[in-house]
Amino acid sequence: MSTEPEPATEDTAHAVDTGSETPGTAEPAGAASDARSDEPAGDGGEAAAQVSEVEAELAAQRIERERIERRKAEKQGPIDAGGKLSGSAADLLAAVRAVESGEKPAATVFGAPEPARRPAPEPVRPPRPAPAEHSAAPAGPVGPAPETVQSVRRVLAEGGAPEGLAPQTAALLGEGAQDALRADPWLLLRVAGVRPEQADGFARALLGAECGPDDERRGRAVTVWLLEQAALAGHTALELPRLTATLAQRGVPDPDAAVQSTLAEGEALAFQDALEETGARREGEQDEESEEGEERPVRVLIGLERYALAEESLADGLARLVNSAPKQDGSAADWEQAAASAQGSAAELIRAVAGHGLVLHTGGEASLAEPAALLRAAHALGLRAWAAAPG
Template sequence: MTDPSAATPPPDPAEAPADGTAPDTVPDGEPGPGASGTEETGTEERETGTGEPDAGSVEAGTDEAGEEEAGTGAEEAPDEAAGSGDGAAAGDASSGGEAASGEAAAELSEAQAELAAQRELRARIEQRKAERSAPVEAGTKLSGTAADLLAAVRAVESGARPAAVPRVEEPAPARPAPAAAAPERTVRPPAPAAPTVTEETTTAVRQVLARGGAPETLAPQVAAVLGEGAARALADDPWQLLAVPGVRAEQADGFARALLGAECGPADPRRAVALTAWLLEQAARQGHTALEIGAVREGLTRLSVPEPDKAVDLAVSEAAVLVFQEENEPEDDTEDADGAQAAEEGQGQPPRPEAPVLLGLERFALAEESLADGLARLVRTVHPASWDGPELARAAGTHGLVLHTGGEAARAEPAALAGEARARGLRVALAAHTARDGAVPVAALLSGAAGPGRDAEGALALDLLVVLDAPQLGLEPAAALVEALPDGCRLVLSGDPHVLGAAGPGRVFADLLAARIAPVIASRTPDPGPIGELVSGIGIGELNQVAAPGKEVVIVPVRDAGEAVHRTVQLVADSIPRAIGVPTEHTQVITVGHGGSAGTRALNAALKQRLNPGPGRFGGFDPGDRAAHSPAPGRTVTGTVVSADAEGLHLDCGGTRVVVPKERVESELRHGWALTAHQAAGARWPAAVVVLPGDAAGGLSRPWVYTAFGRAERHLSVVHGVDQALPRAVAEGVAPERTTRLRPLLDALLADDDEA
C-alpha cells in the first residue's frame, strides 16, 4: 500500500479551525486524495485523533441489524448484529411488506412482491418436505442419519474414533435429456394464498402477552408467526416468543417466568429447544446458513442452559433443527493423485480432516438444497448455441449458467447482452436488487408485478435472465428465482465481488464463484475518474493517492463525533451544492451503523433539523422528509415523504408512489438522509458523504470501505476521524466468513455428474 503521509507531511492539528466549522467551500475544506498534491488523499491517515471516541460507540463490525459487516440481514435488518431492540423493526418489516402503489391499486408493490416470492419459496419447501423419505417426527428419539452423526460426534469427543461418519445424502440429480429431445418441463404448483389471522386470534394473543408482562404491541407479529393457535401455543410454551424477530433471550425468559411461575427453570426442555433454534436464527442475521455444532453448544452455555449437549440432541429429535455433515472435497486433482501414488508406494498419507458437523434450520437448509438442485438443472438442460459477439455473449450461448464480474462501469456489459438477446428473438428479463439501469427488482419479477409473468406451467416465460448486483441476491430470493426458471433457460449473474454481500443468510454469488460450476467472465472495463481509481485500489487492498483536479474526492478531517455530525450537515446543506453543483437531494450520507454519536440516527436528526424542520406529526415524519423504506429484510428503497392521511404515509420512491400503512411506519421507515453501507449497496448518487468518526473504527472492513466509497458518481467527501484505522481496514480488514452449505452441495452434484 502506498502511504500518503510519506509524500506529504501531516499538517499541524493546530491549523484546524478552533470552532470546528467547515470552510466556505469544499475545495477550501480538505482537497481530495492527491488533489494537486496539497492534501492527503481520501486514503491518507490524517492526524485528527484529538478527541476521545464517544461512549455510545458503534458495535464492532455492525452496520445495522442485519447489516453488519458480516452482511447480515434485516432492516436492511435493523441493528442486527448488536442484537439491539431495533431488531424488532426487522421483524415488522419482514412480516408486513405490502405497501400498495399509489398509482394503481391493482399494481403490486415491492413489499407485496417480496411476500409473494417468500410464499412461493415456502410452497417449494413444503413440497420438498412432503417428499422426504424419512422425516424425523416431533417428539421422537434421535434416529437415522441424525443419530449416526451425533453418535460419531460423541465418539470423537470421548477420545474414540468412530468407525465411519455417514454423509447426508442429497437427492440424486436428474439425468440430462437426450440432445435430440426437448428438455422435460418442471411443473410448479401455484403459490398458496397468504394465511389470514383473525382479530379474535390477535386479541387472545394480546391477553397472553399482558399476563406475561410483554408489550401487547407484539400481538400482530406473534399471531402472524404462530398462526391461528398462537394464544394457546404461547401459553403452553412461552419461549415461542423467540420466534418473533427482535425478541432477545432474556426477554423470553422473563416472559416465561411471569407465565409459568415456579414451573419455569433454566433446564426446561422447551427453553432448550427454543434457544437452540434462536441461536441459529441469530447466526442467520450474521449471514450463516448453518453453524458448527460446537459453536451452538457454546452459545447455549452462555445462555445458562445446564446441559447443552442434551439440548442439541433434543432440538434435533424434535425437528427444530437439522444436522448435516458434507464430505470434504479435495481442493484439486493433485491431492487425489498424490494419495494414489503414496498408496502404490506403500506410504501412508495423513487422512483428510473430517468435515465439521453442522446444525441448521430447515428453512435455510431446504433453500440451499433447492438452489443447488435448480442451478444444476439449468446447467444440464440448456441447448448450446453459437452466439456471436463479446466473450460474455459467447459464454451465455453455450452455458446455462454464467458468472460475470466487474465494477460499476461493467454493468453495461450484461445490460448489452440482454439487448442483444432480445434482438435474437429471445424472451429476456434484466433484474437487479433494486430498480436501476433499466432493471426491475427481483421481487417484482417473481411476483409478476414486472417482467414477462408466468407460463402455463408456472415458470417464468423466459429464455434468458440477467441479474445485476448478484452479491446482494439473498439465499431465499435466489432459490425462489432459480426454481421459477424453466428448463433450458440461461441465467447470467453479474456483480462486483468486492462489495458487501447480501444482508441476510447465505453468500450465493461468492459460493458460486468458489464452486467453479460455471464459466466466469471478468470485465476489463475500469471504473472511470478519480473515484473509480480510488475504489479500484481499495478492492485490491491499497489506499492510494489519486489526482482530483475537480475536487472529485475531498477529505474533511474531524476530531470527534460531534464535529463529524456538524461538518456532515454543512457539506450536505451548503458546501457540496455550492462548490460542486450537486443539489442536496442528490447527495447521500453513508455511515457505519445506526447507533453511536455519529450513526444514522444522530445524523438524520441533525440533517432533518437543518433541511426540513418540523414536528414530525406522522410517526416522526413530515412532508419533504427523505425516508428509507425497508419493506422486507435486506431491501431498502429511499424516497421522499409526500403526504400522510388515514391510509398511511405516502412516499415518492424514484417516481413510484408507495403507501406505508400507519401501523407499519415505525417498523418499516427510517429517515433516509443517512444510510448504512448495506442499505446503500446496489444504488449510486451523484455525491456521497462517507462519515468515519473515531468510534466507527471497529466496524470498518475492506468490503465496507469499497462499498461506501463506490456509491459516489461525481463527488466523494470523506469525513475522516478514524486515523490509521482506515488504511488498516483496507489492507487487512476482510469481512468475516459465513458458514454456508451451497458450495459443498454443488460439489457433490458435480461429483455425481463426473462419476455417471
C-alpha cells in the first residue's frame, strides 16, 4: 500500500479555492488533508464531497451577507450630490449641498431675493360725460348773488334792521332787492319773522317825514301779512268784514281802500261763496227781489293768489273725479238690499256710495271691516272694485 496522499479531487480543490477567498474562516489545506488521511480509503470520496457542499453553501451565505451589509451602508451614508439624479434636479441638489456645506453663500447660488410684488394699479377710467339735459345746469348752488346780498345788507343797516335778514330778503325780492326796499320799505314785512311794528320802524328810518300810517304801501303790506298769518293758522281765505276789522286794529286808517289796493295789485284775490237761506224773509225784501230778480245771499272771501289758485285747481280735480263716476252702478233696490244685509256703519257706507260718486271714509285700522263689506257688496252687484293700501 502506498503511503503517498491521494491526489485532490475536483470537489476538494473547489472547497480549498473557495476558502482561500475568505482567509481566516476556512481551515488550512494541510489540516483538511490530514484529517481526511486518517479516514478509510473507501469513504474518502463521499466525505470530501459533503464537506465541499457545506463549505460552498457557507461561502455563498457569507457573500450574500456582505452584499446586504454593503447596501445598508450605502443607504445610511450621505448621498452623493447629483449621483443618481440628472438634469435640473441634479443641479438643484448639488446647489443645496453646496450651501449646506458652506462652500458657497446662498446669494451666489440662488441669486438675489425677488422683490415683493405690488398690486397692479387700477386703470384710470375717463369721466363719463354728463347727460345733455344736465350739462347746461349751473355748477354752483342757486341763490342770490353775493353782490345783491351785500347791497341789501347796506340798506338794512341804514334802516336799523338786522343785517342777518339780508340773504332772506335778497332771495325773496330777487335782483334789484336794494332798490325795491328803498322804494317800498314795507316789503320787509314779507320776510319770515318780521312784524308790522318792525317794518314801520325800518320805513321811518328810510323815508323820514314821508312815512305815515295812511301810506298805501303800508296798507297793502299789512293786508298781505294778515292773510299770510291766517294761512299759517289753516285759513287760506278770510271773510271781508273780518279782514277789514283786523286791519283797523293794526292802525290802517282806511281798511277797505287797503283791501282794494291789494286786489288791484294782484297780490290777493276775492271770490264769492253762496250762502243757504235761513228763516223767513221780510215781505218788503220779497217784493223788491221779485221786481229786480231774485238774488242769493253770498259772502265775500279774500285770499292770497297762490292759495286761491291751488284750491281752485283742487276743486276742479275733485269735480272731474265726481263726474267721472257712472251715474248708475246697479239699481237702487240692489244697493238697498246690500245695505240691509250689512250692519251698523257698514250699511251707512254702502248707502253713501250708492248715492254719491265720491265718498270720504275715515276711521283708520278700526274701521277696515266697513270698506271690506262695501267691496263684497260691489262684487255681488257685478261691479269692478278694489282696495289700495295707503302710503
